[in-house]
Amino acid sequence: MNTELSVNGHSVHTGADPSTPLIDVLRNHLDLRGTRYGCGLEQCGSCMVIIDGKADYACSREVGSVAGRSVTTIEGLAVAGKLHPLQVAFLEEQAGQCGYCLSGILMSAKALLDRNPSPSRADIVAALDGNLCRCGAHPRILRAVEKAALAIRAGALS
Amino acid sequence: MSDTLPLSIVNNRRLEKWLRFDPDRTLHLAVGKVEIGQGVLIALSQIAAEELDIDVDRVNILAGDTADAPDEGSTSSSQSIEVSGRSVRLVSAELRSRVLARLAQRLNCNPADIAIEDGAFLLENQPTGHDYWSFVSDADYAADITGSVVPKPPASYRVVGQPVPRKDLIAKVTGAAFIHDIVRPDMLHARMLRQPSRNAQLAALDKAAIRRAAKGEFRVIRLGNFVAFVGPDETVVQRAAVAALAHARWEGARELTPAHGEAAWFVDQPSDDRLIGDAPATPAGEMVSAVYSRPFVAHAAMAPSCGLAEFRDGHMEVWSHTQGVYPLRNSISEILGLPKDKVIVRHAHGAGCYGHNGADDAALDAAVIAQQIPGQCIRVQWRREEEFGFEPVSTAHRTRVAAVLDAAGRPVDWTTEVWAGSHVQRPIYGGLFLAQEALPNPPPPAKPGDPPEANGGGGTRNGTPLYDFAAKRIVHHLALSTPVRTSSLRGLGALPNVFAMECFMDELAERAGMDPVAYRLSMLSDTRARHSIENVAARCNWSDRGPVGTGKGLGLAWARYKNKAAYACVAVELEVDKEIRLNRVWACADAGLVINPDGAKNQLEGGIIHAASMTLKEQVTLDGAGITSLDWASYPIMTFSEVPEISTEIVHAPNLPTLGMGECTFGPTAAAIGNAVYHALGVRVRDMPLTRERIAEVLGRV
Numbered sequence A: 001m002n003t004e005l006s007v008n009g010h011s012v013h014t015g016a017d018p019s020t021p022l023i024d025v026l027r028n029h030l031d032l033r034g035t036r037y038g039c040g041l042e043q044c045g046s047c048m049v050i051i052d053g054k055a056d057y058a059c060s061r062e063v064g065s066v067a068g069r070s071v072t073t074i075e076g077l078a079v080a081g082k083l084h085p086l087q088v089a090f091l092e093e094q095a096g097q098c099g100y101c102l103s104g105i106l107m108s109a110k111a112l113l114d115r116n117p118s119p120s121r122a123d124i125v126a127a128l129d130g131n132l133c134r135c136g137a138h139p140r141i142l143r144a145v146e147k148a149a150l151a152i153r154a155g156a157l158s
Numbered sequence B: 001m002s003d004t005l006p007l008s009i010v011n012n013r014r015l016e017k018w019l020r021f022d023p024d025r026t027l028h029l030a031v032g033k034v035e036i037g038q039g040v041l042i043a044l045s046q047i048a049a050e051e052l053d054i055d056v057d058r059v060n061i062l063a064g065d066t067a068d069a070p071d072e073g074s075t076s077s078s079q080s081i082e083v084s085g086r087s088v089r090l091v092s093a094e095l096r097s098r099v100l101a102r103l104a105q106r107l108n109c110n111p112a113d114i115a116i117e118d119g120a121f122l123l124e125n126q127p128t129g130h131d132y133w134s135f136v137s138d139a140d141y142a143a144d145i146t147g148s149v150v151p152k153p154p155a156s157y158r159v160v161g162q163p164v165p166r167k168d169l170i171a172k173v174t175g176a177a178f179i180h181d182i183v184r185p186d187m188l189h190a191r192m193l194r195q196p197s198r199n200a201q202l203a204a205l206d207k208a209a210i211r212r213a214a215k216g217e218f219r220v221i222r223l224g225n226f227v228a229f230v231g232p233d234e235t236v237v238q239r240a241a242v243a244a245l246a247h248a249r250w251e252g253a254r255e256l257t258p259a260h261g262e263a264a265w266f267v268d269q270p271s272d273d274r275l276i277g278d279a280p281a282t283p284a285g286e287m288v289s290a291v292y293s294r295p296f297v298a299h300a301a302m303a304p305s306c307g308l309a310e311f312r313d314g315h316m317e318v319w320s321h322t323q324g325v326y327p328l329r330n331s332i333s334e335i336l337g338l339p340k341d342k343v344i345v346r347h348a349h350g351a352g353c354y355g356h357n358g359a360d361d362a363a364l365d366a367a368v369i370a371q372q373i374p375g376q377c378i379r380v381q382w383r384r385e386e387e388f389g390f391e392p393v394s395t396a397h398r399t400r401v402a403a404v405l406d407a408a409g410r411p412v413d414w415t416t417e418v419w420a421g422s423h424v425q426r427p428i429y430g431g432l433f434l435a436q437e438a439l440p441n442p443p444p445p446a447k448p449g450d451p452p453e454a455n456g457g458g459g460t461r462n463g464t465p466l467y468d469f470a471a472k473r474i475v476h477h478l479a480l481s482t483p484v485r486t487s488s489l490r491g492l493g494a495l496p497n498v499f500a501m502e503c504f505m506d507e508l509a510e511r512a513g514m515d516p517v518a519y520r521l522s523m524l525s526d527t528r529a530r531h532s533i534e535n536v537a538a539r540c541n542w543s544d545r546g547p548v549g550t551g552k553g554l555g556l557a558w559a560r561y562k563n564k565a566a567y568a569c570v571a572v573e574l575e576v577d578k579e580i581r582l583n584r585v586w587a588c589a590d591a592g593l594v595i596n597p598d599g600a601k602n603q604l605e606g607g608i609i610h611a612a613s614m615t616l617k618e619q620v621t622l623d624g625a626g627i628t629s630l631d632w633a634s635y636p637i638m639t640f641s642e643v644p645e646i647s648t649e650i651v652h653a654p655n656l657p658t659l660g661m662g663e664c665t666f667g668p669t670a671a672a673i674g675n676a677v678y679h680a681l682g683v684r685v686r687d688m689p690l691t692r693e694r695i696a697e698v699l700g701r702v
C-alpha cells in the first residue's frame, strides 16, 4: 500500500506499511536521519517533527495517519543551504553539548516561532517542556530561541 | 610543567601518531580522548593551534580510533584536558621546535628569529617562502617525543583562553551527526532480547508468536542466553524484540524487592572494609553524627545505546560511542577470540553519556552478531526500556559523617563513613559485559573494585574534608556485590559525599550558632577555596539571607573535585511550596588555565542542572528481576520549566595548571540544594531525591 505525504515541501510516496512508525519511514525509507529516536513513548521529544504546522512526535505516529499531510523535519529547516535563524542562533550561543536533543528542540522551537514570533520566556519554556535535554544545555537553548525570535522579527529569513 | 611525561605520551611516543600536516593546508591531529558532549575536541584543537601558530580552523581532529589514533585509555573523570591537553601541548611544541631548528639551519639564522603566522614562516617580518606544508618532511615526524621542549608561556596565548565555537555543533543542528545515523553497505538491523539477569536461563522462546507479531523477515541469532533479532527492516526487528518480551520464558532470574534499591540495604552486606587517613581516635569533646544517602541513579542518556560491527575476511570493525576505543578493542578481541590486530574500534558520537553506560555493551552485542553473519554490517540499537533496564547504574551510596567538636563547636576529629557498591566496573576494572554473561560458559562474576585513592577513589571520592581539622579519616565499606550492575557516573562518590559533608557543615554551623559561610571560612586556609566561596557569597547577597523557615531558602556549598581538580562553590535560591522550585543558582569555579571559557561555562551549567535533577528527582527503582524505572515517566529528569537561572564565573588563573572541571559543580550543587531546603523549611532532608513525598515524610516526623 502506498502512502502519499509531503516532507520538507516535497511530495513523497512510501510503500511502507501504513502502520510503520513515521520515524522509521523518515530515517530508513526516506534517508532523513536527523529525526532522533529517544524513547518511542512520546516522553522525550527527541523525535519531534512539525506536522501541518504543529510540533508532534514522530516516534509513535503511524505513517498512515499523516497521509496527505505536510511534515517538516530538521533537514527542512535550512532553506537552499542557508541556515534557519534558529540554527544560526543555536550556533552563536553554542546551545548544546552532545546535541542529541537538538533536532527535536529546534522543531518545537520552529513551530512556536511560526505561530508566535514574539514569544515570552514563559511561552518558550512551555513550547519546549516536552523536550528533554540530559546535558543541561537549557539556559543556552532558551537564550538561543529568544535570539532567533529577535532575528526573525528584525527580518532574517525564516 | 612537570618533568614526567604524561601517560598519553609514554604510551604513544611517536610524533607521527599525533600530528601530520596535510596537503590541503590543514593539520591532522589524532587523539585518544573522545567527544562525549563536553567540547573536548575544540579545546585540544586550540592547544595544538596555539603551539604551532596556525589558525584553529585548520585543525582536523581524529578522536578515538584504534587504527589511526593514539591510545589514551578512557575519556572520563575530567581528565581530558589535564592529561590529553598536556600531551597535545608537548607534542605540538616539539614538532614546532624540530621544524624550526631545521629551517634555521637552512636559513642560517637562529630558530628564535623565525616567526610563524598561520603556519607561514617569517624572518625579520619578511616571508621566507616556507611554511609547514611546504617544509615539513617525514623525518620531522619520525621521532620519539622527548617532552623536553618548553611550550609557549601562557602570557603569549592567542587561541588558548578564547571562546572558540565547537565545530561538531553544526552537524548537530542540521541533523547529521551520530552513530545512530551511520549507514553501511549491506546493513542489517538488530534488536536484543536481554537475559533478565546473570544465570537466568532461557527455558522457552515462542518464535512462531514472535514472527506473527513482527510481520516481516528476520533471523534469530541465539547463542546460549544471548538472543538477537536481525533483519533488513528496523521496524520488523523492533516489533520482534517487543513481542519477544511476552513470548520468552526465563528461569532462575534474580529476585529483588524495592528494599534492594535503598542505600540502607548496603549496611548489612559483606564488604571490603578500609580505613583511609588518620587512625581512629577519641579526643575529648561532643560527638555528633548524621547519615545521608543517595539511591541508585541512571545515566539516562537521551539516546539509547547503539553499536555497529562488520566482520569481513577475519577482520572485525566496530563503531561505538564508547568512552575508550582501545579498552573496548581489547575486550572484544578477548571475548570473541580474535587477535587484537584484527579488531578495529572507531569512535562515533552518541548522546552525552556521563560515565559507563550501555555503549560498550551495545558494541559487543553487534560484534557477537557480526561474527555469526560475516560480510554484513550489523547495527544494534537498544530500546529505551533496555537502556534504562540494563545499562550499568551508579550505586546507591550511604554516607555517615561524624565529628568531635571543640568548645567552640568546631570539629577536631572527622570521620566520613561510606557504604556503597562499586563505583566503577568498566571492563578494564574487571567488570563484565552483558553479552559475556549471556553467551555460553560465562566468566565468574566480577570482583567489585573501586579506583585507587591516587585516581581520586570511587566511593571515597571527596570523602576527606579539606577543612583544617586536626584529624580526618574515611571508613569505606565496599560491598562485595550489588543487586544490579553498577559502574561509573559523573563524579562517582563525590556527589553523595559532598552532599553529606557540606550539609553536615551547615548543621554544625547552626549548633555553633554561626553563619554557615563564616563557620566554613573560620576553618579553611586554602586560599583558592576561600576565594570561590567569597565570590559566590557576595554575588548571591549571602549577608542579606533571611531567617530559617520562611519557605524561601538560600544555601551554599563548595568542594574541590577529587580534592585535586577544579574548585567550585555553588549557591542555590529556592522556594518550597508543594514542590521545590529552584529560582537562581550562582557558581564560581577555579580550574587554573581554562582553554575555552565558553565551553567551560557550558560544562559548569550542565553539571549544575544534572546535579539538581539528580538531587531533586532521580531514583532507579528495583523489584522483581531488576530495574523497574524503565521510562522517562518512572525516571523523570529536570525539564525546561524546572531549570533555574544560572550565573557562573570562572576565576582567571592562566598561570596555574589546568584542572579538570566537568564534574566540579556536581557535589556542591546537591549540597547547596540540601542546605537551601533546610533554610526554607527548618527541617533537614538527608535522603535524596528531595521529592515532595520525601519532604512531607520528614515534615510529618517533626
Ligand code: FES
Pocket: A036, A037, A038, A039, A040, A041, A042, A043, A044, A045, A046, A047, A048, A057, A058, A059, A060
Ligand atoms: S522518541 Fe519520540 S518522544 Fe521520545
Ligand code: FES
Pocket: A096, A097, A098, A099, A100, A101, A102, A132, A133, A134, A135, A136, A137, B037, B302, B351, B352
Ligand atoms: S545537549 Fe545533550 S541532550 Fe541536550
